Amino acid sequence: xxxxxxxxxxxxxxxxxxxxxxxxxxxxxxxxxxxxxxxxxxxxxxxxxxxxxxxxxxxxxxxxxxxxxxxxxxxxxxxxxxxxxxxxxxxxxxxxxxxxxxxxxxxxxxxxxxxxxxxxxxxxxxxxxxxxxxxxxxxxxxxxxxxxxxxxxxxxxxxxxxxxxxx
Amino acid sequence: xxxxxxxxxxxxxxxxxxxxxxxxxxxxxxxxxxxxxxxxxxxxxxxxxxxxxxxxxxxxxxxxxxxxxxxxxxxxxxxxxxxxxxxxxxxxxxxxxxxxxxxxxxxxxxxxxxxxxxxxxxxxxxxxxxxxxxxxxxxxxxxxxxxxxxxxxxxxxxxxxxxxxxxxxxxxxxxxxxxxxxxxxxxxxxxxxxxxxxxxxxxxxxxxxxxxxxxxxxxxxxxxxxxxxxxxxxxxxxxxxxxxxxxxxxxxxxxxxxxxxxxx
Numbered sequence: 214x215x216x217x218x219x220x221x222x223x224x225x226x227x228x229x230x231x232x233x234x235x236x237x238x239x240x241x242x243x244x245x246x247x248x249x250x251x252x253x254x255x256x257x258x259x260x261x262x263x264x265x266x267x268x269x270x271x272x273x274x275x276x277x278x279x280x281x282x283x284x285x286x287x288x289x290x291x292x293x294x295x296x297x298x299x300x301x302x303x304x305x306x307x308x309x310x311x312x313x314x315x316x317x318x319x320x321x322x323x324x325x326x327x328x329x330x331x332x333x334x335x336x337x338x339x340x341x342x343x344x345x346x347x348x349x350x351x352x353x354x355x356x357x358x359x360x361x362x363x364x365x366x367x368x369x370x371x372x373x374x375x376x377x378x379x380x
Numbered sequence: 381x382x383x384x385x386x387x388x389x390x391x392x393x394x395x396x397x398x399x400x401x402x403x404x405x406x407x408x409x410x411x412x413x414x415x416x417x418x419x420x421x422x423x424x425x426x427x428x429x430x431x432x433x434x435x436x437x438x439x440x441x442x443x444x445x446x447x448x449x450x451x452x453x454x455x456x457x458x459x460x461x462x463x464x465x466x467x468x469x470x471x472x473x474x475x476x477x478x479x480x481x482x483x484x485x486x487x488x489x490x491x492x493x494x495x496x497x498x499x500x501x502x503x504x505x506x507x508x509x510x511x512x513x514x515x516x517x518x519x520x521x522x523x524x525x526x527x528x529x530x531x532x533x534x535x536x537x538x539x540x541x542x543x544x545x546x547x548x549x550x551x552x553x554x555x556x557x558x559x560x561x562x563x564x565x566x567x568x569x570x571x572x573x574x575x576x577x578x579x580x581x582x583x584x585x586x587x588x589x590x591x592x593x594x595x596x597x598x599x600x601x602x603x604x605x606x607x608x609x610x611x612x613x614x615x616x617x618x619x620x621x622x623x624x625x626x627x628x629x630x631x632x633x634x635x636x637x638x639x640x641x642x643x644x
Contacts, residue, residue: 233381233384256412256415268485274412274486346483
């Protein structure tokens with residue numbers, strides 16, 4: 214049985230996998246990191262998005278065995294060890310950017326990558342286009358886009374808090 | 381997904397040996413087409429040969445009047461490459477509009493071109509620019525490469541190593557995406573090259589093809605007016621729940637005009 218060694222949220226793991234084991238299966242079933250969700254399982258909905266070496270990817274369409282040596286970050290790895298939320302998580306809470314919450318881990322992980330790769334700042338239209346790989350079936354995106362717009366200002370140091378009152 | 385054995389060679393020669401030794405082996409790079417197919421059990425390879433560790437298949441470089449892109453280059457790398465944006469902006473634009481951010485972070489040019497999905501983006505640029513495919517065995521002109529739906533001139537133990545794009549005088553790409561799947565309903569890649577005008581149509585038919593009537597018209601008069609009266613024949617085009625062949629034929633004309641406008 215193949216073995217894969219990878220770092221997840223700063224901790225190294227060596228795990229026995231099958232060739233066909235998906236990264237999301239390794240995360241959820243072997244490491245019990247169930248914050249990463251499986252929605253469509255066809256690489257369309259984005260509920261399974263995690264970061265590999267700083268890039269957002271769909272973990273339902275990535276073989277675990279191909280992640281040898283990879284540095285993986287999941288939704289569980291975003292907050293600080295003392296529980297302080299990442300600005301993107303804080304903004305999703307502040308702007309009520311979730312309803313049922315199923316798509317939220319993927320939305321947050323995609324959004325963090327999107328904002329990090331665009332230090333010049335994103336317009337509302339660009340945020341919407343940047344979320345093309347994530348589907349939400351209940352909030353209707355509007356508050357998600359508002360949350361990402363607020364979080365990007367904090368991530369880029371333009372303001373200190375995501376609080377709506379600061380607008 | 382059925383299970384398979386997994387191999388990760390570090391050279392093209394070793395990868396070819398693995399593929400030649402097992403007729404039911406498949407090569408994988410980004411996996412964003414192959415893995416969904418395996419999940420549907422449309423394919424049952426006994427082993428997967430992971431190409432991602434092969435250094436000689438990576439990177440983007442300019443050589444003379446051509447851009448050579450290694451097969452393992454991900455869509456995001458082509459989209460963001462200063463070399464590509466400077467020499468063939470239409471190619472960078474095309475790469476920046478494949479799938480979504482997460483797909484572009486994994487999918488590779490070699491995978492897209494060798495799979496030859498009728499609704500893929502890259503085949504239109506390969507054919508529209510008159511590119512040359514470098515494989516583990518030979519060099520194949522784009523005109524001889526795409527043979528039909530999901531079919532190319534490559535053999536089972538042959539690996540796409542790089543794509544060589546001649547730099548055109550100007551080029552443009554436009555596509556109509558299916559609003560749900562985002563796959564191409566019809567697209568056009570138009571280029572004015574040293575060897576003449578080329579118009580490649582993707583999405584509309586079972587395989588990317590050249591629109592020769594438009595090429596002839598644009599060679600004499602590079603303007604939207606020159607192709608305004610050219611009707612794409614609907615015969616042989618794709619017809620499915622997303623659109624009839626007649627609709628796609630109409631889209632070909634619209635996308636060609638948009639691609640021409642983008643080329644400038």
